[in-house]
Amino acid sequence: MHIPDGFLNAAAMGTTYVISAGGVANAIRVARDKIGEKHIPMMGILAAFVFAAQMLNFPVAGGTSGHVIGAALVAILLGPWAAVLVMSCVLIAQSLIFQDGGLLALGANIFNMGIVASFGAYYLYRLTDSLLGDNRRTKLVAGFVAAWGSVLLASIACALELALSGTSPLAVVLPAMAGIHVLIGIGEGFITIAVLSLVMSTRADLLRLQRV
Amino acid sequence: MNNKKWWLIALVFCLALATISPLASSSPDGLEKVAEDKDFIDVAEGAPFEIVADYIFPGIDNEALATILAGWLGTLVLFAIVYGLAWLIKSKKGKTTTEHY
Numbered sequence: 001m002h003i004p005d006g007f008l009n010a011a012a013m014g015t016t017y018v019i020s021a022g023g024v025a026n027a028i029r030v031a032r033d034k035i036g037e038k039h040i041p042m043m044g045i046l047a048a049f050v051f052a053a054q055m056l057n058f059p060v061a062g063g064t065s066g067h068v069i070g071a072a073l074v075a076i077l078l079g080p081w082a083a084v085l086v087m088s089c090v091l092i093a094q095s096l097i098f099q100d101g102g103l104l105a106l107g108a109n110i111f112n113m114g115i116v117a118s119f120g121a122y123y124l125y126r127l128t129d130s131l132l133g134d135n136r137r138t139k140l141v142a143g144f145v146a147a148w149g150s151v152l153l154a155s156i157a158c159a160l161e162l163a164l165s166g167t168s169p170l171a172v173v174l175p176a177m178a179g180i181h182v183l184i185g186i187g188e189g190f191i192t193i194a195v196l197s198l199v200m201s202t203r204a205d206l207l208r209l210q211r212v
Numbered sequence: 213m214n215n216k217k218w219w220l221i222a223l224v225f226c227l228a229l230a231t232i233s234p235l236a237s238s239s240p241d242g243l244e245k246v247a248e249d250k251d252f253i254d255v256a257e258g259a260p261f262e263i264v265a266d267y268i269f270p271g272i273d274n275e276a277l278a279t280i281l282a283g284w285l286g287t288l289v290l291f292a293i294v295y296g297l298a299w300l301i302k303s304k305k306g307k308t309t310t311e312h313y
Contacts, residue, residue, distance in 0.1 A: 001243045006257035028301060035302045044295030045222045051290045052229035055267060055283050057237040064245040065237035089294050093286060099265040102257070158243060168250050176250060180242040203218055 230283030
């Protein structure tokens with residue numbers, strides 16, 4: 001879902017740059033207060049995982065592929081602000097080094113896949129987890145819902161930006177983006193809970209880190 | 213399994229994921245597909261410079277190998293940058309506690 005340059009107009013790029021810069025600045029402030037010794041390697045590993053996992057496009061219906069965003073996994077394990085930091089670093093590196101996602105659209109990509117996906121996943125996870133009760137199985141169900149929802153929300157944000165930029169009418173681009181990402185989100189859901197259960201069974205203590 | 217070993221295995225796991233990246237689907241992703249179907253793919257502009265464009269490490273003829281090298285590079289760079297950033301943020305911990313309650 002990396003937006004290249006050319007898709008968005010100046011207003012959409014400018015607005016999302018300002019919001020994303022503010023979001024990253026606040027993420028650093030929150031992290032400074034809450035981050036502990038164990039968060040450091042965990043954040044590094046999750047950034048490495050998100051980058052590698054995003055390279056693995058899986059086929060979806062009709063000649064389309066999808067890849068995980070990864071924000072949900074990071075937000076569930078470390079909290080939404082930590083996820084904003086990790087996702088921003090991944091997206092900045094992808095744009096600067098790998099020419100994936102435009103430089104001018106970087107603010108929008110951080111907004112969609114960093115901020116919207118992270119906070120969407122975090123609150124969906126907490127909501128689902130509190131509705132279902134707290135055990136291993138419900139954590140995985142909540143993880144699936146959060147991951148799936150985070151992809152859908154990010155795709156809606158992307159569609160809104162495209163529509164506001166006059167690139168494609170909202171009535172066209174919103175159902176198209178949401179429709180395909182409802183499917184891609186299923187992949188995100190399965191991969192997220194696979195990693196969550198791997199962490200649960202090998203290092204359960206990492207699920208009890210303070211959320212940032 | 214001790215903790216240090218777990219982190220090492222986790223990083224190797226990420227590098228292993230990057231290693232299978234040549235097997236990834238090359239179909240357009242969700243946004244690209246929508247842009248093609250709804251006829252706005254042509255307004256996309258290329259980057260002003262290229263370093264490891266499209267996850268292909270430059271100067272290597274074998275495309276699978278070039279993709280794997282790009283994947284390893286990104287995986288290691290992101291581990292190092294975010295580890296370093298988190299360490300830096302933690303080392304500044306407490307300096308602004310008066311602003312927060």
